[in-house]
Amino acid sequence: MQTDLAPVRSKPHTVAEPVPPPRPGCAQRAAVSVEPSVTKELSDLSRDLIAVRDLRDREAFGRLFDYFAPRLKAQLLRSGLRDGSAEDVVQDVMLAVWHKAAQFDPHRADAAGWIYGIARNRRIDLARRKPLSQPEEMPELPSVEPDAGQVLALQQEAEHLAAALARLTPEQAEALRAAYFDEIPHSRISEMTGLPLGTIKSRIRLGLDRLRHELRSIAP
Template identity: 40%
Template structure:
């Protein structure tokens, strides 16, 4: 792990991959994931290990524990995305059954404009976190990774931003 973090040692990563990929896949399959999904998550896990090797701290956990935690978090993210996808399909079906009324369309457009206007009052940091999490649909961990900030900072910025937006948009409830 140290060689990967220090110098991006590909041989060390290949050795780590050969050792941990089957173990991560087995762990996920024992947790109920189908073989194809387990293999995909195992690959994503080890890719995350390659990218985040410098964040590994042997004083906090063993490499296997750290890698298992990454795999678990990725599996949870995938499950959440699948749930959102299924919900959006349900909403699409419901929307097909009842044609949208012109006054509802206008109301939706007005509401969207009000939300966009309220977002302009956020700090640039808060705006970017809200944009990535809610508009682009990234998980909080993905936002933290993209912005290279701690996960707790992402959550704090979101909480403050949403509180600010609630205050500005109270009448839309």
């Protein structure tokens, strides 16, 4: 007996894109749609990233997460990010890996280079969004202008010094002015005057001793 069987058509259905778990366990690596000659040259990380790209393989993503998350965090901490900020950037980077895996091209970069490139861009974006620190207000500095008493004291000291120099021999006074007021080296004074260096040093030493004595006698 013949029975006419109508063809059975399955109802179309859609499957929501899975959201990757934070740290899935390891499983057998899924097959990827890459030419065999190219597949042999790929690293395991690149194979996993292609599985995420082509098959939305959550197990492969978990292996990528377990490998890259601690390394990215350590790199970000070394760059100066605090612990909480570094973890936020790592989560952001790995979510970008899941959502942008379709952009991965193993002919242009391996998995490590591609993922670290995303991390570098996230780090730059974070630095650009960080508000510039406002300069601290400079404390008001005390006035450096001398008061009337200081001015008077300076004038008196200058007068005492001039009077003491006037009591020295001309040779001693000239040597002191050259060495201390004009800041000329002793050897240069010797060349300028044609006198031996020992004579110049002796005049300066004797002049200083006499100057101290005269200042003590002049000062009130």
